[in-house]
Amino acid sequence: MLKRTRLVYLNYPNNPTAAIAPRDYLERTVAFCRRHDIVIANDNPYCEITFDGYVAPSIFEIPGAREVAVEFHSLSKSFCMTGWRLGWAVGRSELITALSRVKSYVDTGAFLAVQAAGAAVLHAAAAHLGPYVAQFRERRDAMLPALRAQGFEPETPRATMYIWVPLPEGLPSAAFQRRALEEVGVVVMPGSGFGAGGEGFFRVALTVATPRLVEGAARLGKVLAAV
Ligand SMILES: Cc1ncc(COP(=O)(O)O)c(C=O)c1O
Missing domain, CATH: 3.40.640.10 (Type I PLP-dependent aspartate aminotransferase-like (Major domain))
Structure with a gap:
């Protein structure tokens, strides 16, 4: 090899x-x-x-x-x-x-x-980057406690626009993603979509405004409580 x-x-x-x-x-x-x-x-x-x-x-x-x-x-x-x-x-x-x-x-x-x-x-990069990154930090800092309040246990990311969230043992990420989409209208990426090593996790993208993210966390909590 x-x-x-x-x-x-x-x-x-x-x-x-x-x-x-x-x-x-x-x-x-x-x-x-x-x-x-x-x-x-x-x-x-x-x-x-x-x-x-x-x-x-x-x-x-x-x-x-x-x-x-x-x-x-x-x-x-x-x-x-x-x-x-x-x-x-x-x-x-x-x-x-x-x-x-x-x-x-x-x-x-x-x-x-x-x-x-x-x-x-x-x-113009130097002027754009500060506020742009601050926006992702603000979203991250709102979304992490919102997810944790629902029983999820994500680590705190130090980079990127993503939060990688572990699922309870044995819950397939594709099944969770499907229920999130169909039952509560929230789009997340199932870890298995990135390859077998991603199974057991889902990805949140911090690409919408904070209130939508926080609402999404509350809805994901309903799915978690129901599985
Ligand atoms: C690690 C990584 N590389 C590359 C890309 C894609 O970049 P581009 O839009 O320049 O093809 C992405 C986008 O999701 C990415 O996450």
Whole structure:
């Protein structure tokens, strides 16, 4: 398996779990990939959406990462531009050249006016980000107690726009999600939708205003009480 491995994909801060990577985990991964000549694709679109003083690192802060890593970022999350198809990749030239070749077979660049809008947003990024991140923090800080009051036990995320909520032992996440949708009109993502490892959890996205989130938590509590 190791012999055939060419690429390791990392995504911290993580969607859907909101997990963050300890620095020594990144150091060990970079060292491992250098030893085995494996490329790291570091998908880092949530690095600005962090709370409580946490700063999500670039992979390039890790010694040796320049040899093996390509870091991806997107305007979809930090700049609320989902669907605009704007992002970037950073890495040493051989890796970016290979990526560009593959990408040029798959599609072409975004319409130039859209790219210009993205560039304008990046120039103004410093002013936009503070209030934008504060809004997610406020929603998180309202939603966590609202969920806990209903009997859910989520950990406090230090990054991303998600809360990853464990379900009681043995309750399939797809069944819970279906009841949430059909019985109380709340949309959550079942953990199993992200792969077998996500079973036993559901994901809340903090992408609506606080009063709707709090109302959603109360409705989810009704489903939990009924299962
Ligand atoms: C980890 C991660 N990478 C990439 C994306 C998608 O980014 P884009 O809209 O730039 O394709 C998402 C969006 O959900 C994401 O969570």
